[in-house]
Amino acid sequence: MSNHRSDAWISTEQLQENFAEVNSPLSTTHAVKESNRCLFCYDAPCIQACPTGIDIPSFIKKIASGNLKGSAVTIMDANPVGASCARVCPTEELCEGACVLNGESEPIMIGDLQRYATDWAIRNEQVLFEAGPSTSKHIAIVGSGPAGLAAARELARFGHQVTIFEADDEPGGLNRYGIVSFRLPVDIVKWEIDQIVNMGVTIRTNTAVGKDISPEELREQFDSIIIAVGMGSVPELHMEGEDASGVYDAVDFVRSTKDGTFSRNLAGKRVAVIGAGNTAVDAATCSTRLGAEHVSIVYRRTKNEMTAYPFEFEFAKQDGIAFQWLTSPVKIEKNDHGEVSGLECVQMELGEADQDGRQRPVPIQNSNFMMDVDVVIRAIGQERLQDTIAMFGLEHTDGVVTVDASYAASEPNHFAVGDVVFGSGQGEAMVVSAAEQGKQAAYTIHQQLSAGTQAAG
Amino acid sequence: MADLTTNVAGIRSPNPFWLASAPPTNSGYQVQRAFEAGWGGAVWKTMGDPILNVSSRFSAVSFGGNQVAGFNNIELISDRPLEVNLREIEETKRLYPEHAIIGSLMVEPDRDKWHEIVKRVEAAGVDGLELNFGCPHGMAERGMGSASGQVPELVRQQTAWVKEVARTPVIVKLTPNITDITFTAKAAVEGGADAVSMINTINSLSGVDLDSWNTIPNVDGKGAHGGYCGPAVKPIALNMVGECARTPGIDVPISGMGGVSSWQEAAEFMLMGASNVQVCTAAMHHGFRIVEDMIDGLSNYMDEKGLASLDQLIGQTVPKYSDWGDLDLTYRVAAKINNDVCINCNKCYIACEDTSHQCIDMLKDEDGNDILRVREDDCVGCNLCSIVCPVDGAIDMVEVARKVGDEPMTWNERQQLMANAGSNQ
Ligand SMILES: Cc1cc2nc3c(=O)[nH]c(=O)nc-3n(C[C@H](O)[C@H](O)[C@H](O)COP(=O)(O)OP(=O)(O)OC[C@H]3O[C@@H](n4cnc5c(N)ncnc54)[C@H](O)[C@@H]3O)c2cc1C
Ligand SMILES: Cc1cc2nc3c(=O)[nH]c(=O)nc-3n(C[C@H](O)[C@H](O)[C@H](O)COP(=O)(O)O)c2cc1C
Ligand code: SF4
Numbered sequence: 034m035s036n037h038r039s040d041a042w043i044s045t046e047q048l049q050e051n052f053a054e055v056n057s058p059l060s061t062t063h064a065v066k067e068s069n070r071c072l073f074c075y076d077a078p079c080i081q082a083c084p085t086g087i088d089i090p091s092f093i094k095k096i097a098s099g100n101l102k103g104s105a106v107t108i109m110d111a112n113p114v115g116a117s118c119a120r121v122c123p124t125e126e127l128c129e130g131a132c133v134l135n136g137e138s139e140p141i142m143i144g145d146l147q148r149y150a151t152d153w154a155i156r157n158e159q160v161l162f163e164a165g166p167s168t169s170k171h172i173a174i175v176g177s178g179p180a181g182l183a184a185a186r187e188l189a190r191f192g193h194q195v196t197i198f199e200a201d202d203e204p205g206g207l208n209r210y211g212i213v214s215f216r217l218p219v220d221i222v223k224w225e226i227d228q229i230v231n232m233g234v235t236i237r238t239n240t241a242v243g244k245d246i247s248p249e250e251l252r253e254q255f256d257s258i259i260i261a262v263g264m265g266s267v268p269e270l271h272m273e274g275e276d277a278s279g280v281y282d283a284v285d286f287v288r289s290t291k292d293g294t295f296s297r298n299l300a301g302k303r304v305a306v307i308g309a310g311n312t313a314v315d316a317a318t319c320s321t322r323l324g325a326e327h328v329s330i331v332y333r334r335t336k337n338e339m340t341a342y343p344f345e346f347e348f349a350k351q352d353g354i355a356f357q358w359l360t361s362p363v364k365i366e367k368n369d370h371g372e373v374s375g376l377e378c379v380q381m382e383l384g385e386a387d388q389d390g391r392q393r394p395v396p397i398q399n400s401n402f403m404m405d406v407d408v409v410i411r412a413i414g415q416e417r418l419q420d421t422i423a424m425f426g427l428e429h430t431d432g433v434v435t436v437d438a439s440y441a442a443s444e445p446n447h448f449a450v451g452d453v454v455f456g457s458g459q460g461e462a463m464v465v466s467a468a469e470q471g472k473q474a475a476y477t478i479h480q481q482l483s484a485g486t487q488a489a490g
Numbered sequence: 491m492a493d494l495t496t497n498v499a500g501i502r503s504p505n506p507f508w509l510a511s512a513p514p515t516n517s518g519y520q521v522q523r524a525f526e527a528g529w530g531g532a533v534w535k536t537m538g539d540p541i542l543n544v545s546s547r548f549s550a551v552s553f554g555g556n557q558v559a560g561f562n563n564i565e566l567i568s569d570r571p572l573e574v575n576l577r578e579i580e581e582t583k584r585l586y587p588e589h590a591i592i593g594s595l596m597v598e599p600d601r602d603k604w605h606e607i608v609k610r611v612e613a614a615g616v617d618g619l620e621l622n623f624g625c626p627h628g629m630a631e632r633g634m635g636s637a638s639g640q641v642p643e644l645v646r647q648q649t650a651w652v653k654e655v656a657r658t659p660v661i662v663k664l665t666p667n668i669t670d671i672t673f674t675a676k677a678a679v680e681g682g683a684d685a686v687s688m689i690n691t692i693n694s695l696s697g698v699d700l701d702s703w704n705t706i707p708n709v710d711g712k713g714a715h716g717g718y719c720g721p722a723v724k725p726i727a728l729n730m731v732g733e734c735a736r737t738p739g740i741d742v743p744i745s746g747m748g749g750v751s752s753w754q755e756a757a758e759f760m761l762m763g764a765s766n767v768q769v770c771t772a773a774m775h776h777g778f779r780i781v782e783d784m785i786d787g788l789s790n791y792m793d794e795k796g797l798a799s800l801d802q803l804i805g806q807t808v809p810k811y812s813d814w815g816d817l818d819l820t821y822r823v824a825a826k827i828n829n830d831v832c833i834n835c836n837k838c839y840i841a842c843e844d845t846s847h848q849c850i851d852m853l854k855d856e857d858g859n860d861i862l863r864v865r866e867d868d869c870v871g872c873n874l875c876s877i878v879c880p881v882d883g884a885i886d887m888v889e890v891a892r893k894v895g896d897e898p899m900t901w902n903e904r905q906q907l908m909a910n911a912g913s914n915q
Contacts, residue, residue: 060881060882061882061883062880062881062882065882069556070555073776075777075779091779091782091783094780094783095783095786095787097752098752098753098754098783098787099754099787100753100783100786100787100790100791102790102794103783103786103787103790106786
């Protein structure tokens with residue numbers, strides 16, 4: 034077994050087509066019909082189910098009345114990344130799951146309507162928010178993912194001076210480089226960032242805190258600091274053959290489809306993705322779109338335990354992804370060129386429940402078998418940015434920063450939001466929760482700073 | 491942001507959205523909640539001599555999945571003691587000095603009774619009065635409401651009595667249960683009305699229960715006609731506002747109502763000459779919170795149109811509203827079907843084929859796909875196909891050239907021409 038299919042080829046045009054947004058927008062007719070179907074509930078359960086508390090019946094009513102600007106404002110007011118969320122939120126688990134029409138008929142297509150209204154704002158180049166009258170307070174935000182951006186937008190609305198430090202080339206965090214472009218096109222993320230930059234927020238890209246600027250410098254120059262650095266790379270599998278070429282980190286791998294390079298050519302290849310969360314599904318569906326001939330998701334438990342959402346599972350199946358349940362990799366085979374040539378796996382069965390209540394998978398003796406693959410992508414979660422957290426001297430549990438209900442961390446005037454405070458065993462991290470935490474930290478900071486000003490004056 | 495402040499015959503409010511005199515304005519608690527939600531003004535539930543109400547009172551006409559396409563009621567005026575209403579008006583006005591409170595009044599056609607109630611209600615601090623000559627049931631059987639409102643002389647007389655003592659602006663609320671509303675509107679103006687409002691409810695019976703054969707609604711098996719309002723009455727109300735706005739001699743502001751459910755109908759009423767709008771059914775259907783989109787939507791619309799204040803909107807369509815005899819007989823539009831948008835439901839085809847002018851053909855294009863095409867020469871431009879089409883943008887009504895040799899000509903001009911030709915012979 035070897036890279037016998039390496040002569041296969043896929044054109045740039047084809048790649049661009051493969052990575053274009055999959056879901057089509059609602060037509061005007063559909064959007065108006067659907068919005069009129071909304072019951073306009075009072076004290077609506079969908080609002081409670083949205084982590085950012087968007088007034089959903091109100092934005093839908095505004096679509097029905099033709100007030101699309103008002104609709105977009107209602108959405109973006111509560112959720113500074115509301116256009117992205119319209120596309121990436123697991124709505125079945127959130128707003129749409131709470132719709133009272135579930136079981137009666139079909140839940141309202143809240144995500145699609147949210148997209149309809151925000152698309153309108155994007156297409157019509159609307160400027161929805163303005164910065165508040167300037168205060169002389171300076172706030173540093175480390176990381177420009179959804180958590181950092183949401184905090185920045187709210188702080189700017191209060192008139193504070195916000196600087197975001199971003200290690201990467203472009204702002205946006207995982208919205209920019211992580212979530213696959215066929216679900217979240219880069220243009221949408223850019224529009225949300227432009228809205229925030231237009232409010233006077235400074236984003237210093239290619240500036241890693243700890244390398245290009247120190248925590249001490251931030252403490253000297255800013256009244257408060259928000260740490261919104263997200264998580265790190267995918268951990269190693271710690272198995273023989275992991276150094277082979279053709280073994281990728283899923284987050285890096287997805288990134289290569291979003292930075293314009295499409296540097297990973299998978300034309301004709303056979304791929305195994307290890308893990309069964311959002312990231313695994315994204316890596317697998319990217320692989321098919323990069324021309325892979327066959328893609329399997331290899332997971333040591335069963336469909337019931339996977340953390341990917343049912344809609345993601347459906348999507349993967351439609352993409353022709355095979356699922357190898359109760360299968361655990363043990364060794365990566367290499368050929369003479371140091372390339373992946375196969376994956377040795379062992380069959381598992383579910384044993385006793387562990388601490389978090391999930392049944393622990395245990396290997397079945399003598400069940401080892403070989404998978405014929407030339408690419409292995411590990412998608413078994415993300416590492417914690419322990420160094421960064423230590424650098425700020427923040428208390429944490431296994432790299433999850435400790436915060437109180439207002440997202441204040443252990444150091445004075447330090448706050449932490451987003452994936453950096455996302456604990457394990459809570460299912461999947463979400464953009465919408467990161468955004469809400471950013472907002473909440475901004476409100477706490479604003480309250481503290483205004484109280485300080487009053488005391489001083 | 492556009493300036494939405496409103497002035498109706500001297501009654502000022504922060505925005506043009508008033509709650510109409512009806513259950514939503516029954517008490518101080520409700521009106522205060524409404525002002526808190528953003529309503530610019532409220533016409534208090536009609537006050538007069540105490541009455542007794544029945545149970546049940548309301549019914550709705552549901553249509554095509556819409557719960558409240560039309561709304562019917564057999565409720566009378568306020569059933570609370572006048573002193574209580576006046577105390578709450580006073581308190582509400584004190585708490586919300588910027589919002590408009592208009593006292594709606596109805597008494598028997600008696601000069602002294604009118605004088606007395608006007609004085610008492612004005613003493614509570616209202617910003618204006620609205621005379622209810624419109625309620626079509628119950629009160630009418632006692633010679634009040636629409637029984638007065640259908641007789642121009644009674645409208646003129648009672649308005650004049652009110653004007654003898656009133657110190658605040660007087661709005662006369664008209665009934666639509668009349669052949670030509672401009673007659674009673676003129677009578678109100680002759681009596682000294684500072685403004686007119688329309689429409690009150692239209693005589694109606696919502697339905698019959700097909701199991702019990704009772705009317706809907708009914709009171710222990712017996713029914714009586716009620717008053718109809720809500721989205722279904724908008725076109726009737728809009729025409730009445732337009733007719734009053736364009737008729738000489740009715741040169742007072744109009745407060746428009748009847749089926750206003752969102753900012754869009756509000757803008758339509760104002761374009762048609764209303765200085766503001768009143769709302770009842772939509773608030774009863776959804777609660778006071780609907781005013782938020784009314785204000786926001788109207789404001790965004792005005793910004794988009796570059797309008798700074800409501801006077802740039804009010805009445806703009808009135809000059810475009812005239813008589814049929816003034817319409818150009820040779821002007822033509824024709825339907826154009828956009829097959830790339832069309833979903834081939836063929837509703838336009840069957841509507842035209844069975845009930846209009848048989849000018850849509852069902853064809854196949856070069857690739858064998860079904861397409862629909864209008865024979866422009868046969869199309870009379872009636873709009874029916876575009877009305878029944880369920881898809882936005884699939885059928886456009888486009889202007890086409892006049893028929894060869896045709897010049898612009900209205901019916902009235904044509905009659906004139908023929909009369910001239912006749913007299914020249
Ligand atoms: C492949 C993938 C798919 C996903 N799909 C979904 C989905 O469909 N729906 C959903 O809701 N969620 C999804 N998520 C999760 C979601 O993307 C995250 O929960 C969310 O982005 C977290 O936001 P954040 O702002 O905390 O962190 P991030 O988005 O990770 O942003 C952190 C930023 O901080 C920067 N940074 C880090 N360290 C430093 C430093 N020292 N100095 C300066 N800058 C620094 C990083 O460069 C990065 O830009 C997905 C995640 C992945 C990996
Ligand atoms: C239940 C009910 C009670 C009403 N009572 C009064 C009233 O006391 N006085 C009055 O002037 N109009 C009354 N009206 C009429 C409304 O003020 C208004 O003119 C009418 O409902 C049209 O507006 P709409 O379509 O927004 O409901 C009543 C309407 C309803 C539905
Ligand atoms: S709304 Fe229902 S509960 Fe309230 S008074 Fe009417 S019938 Fe009674």
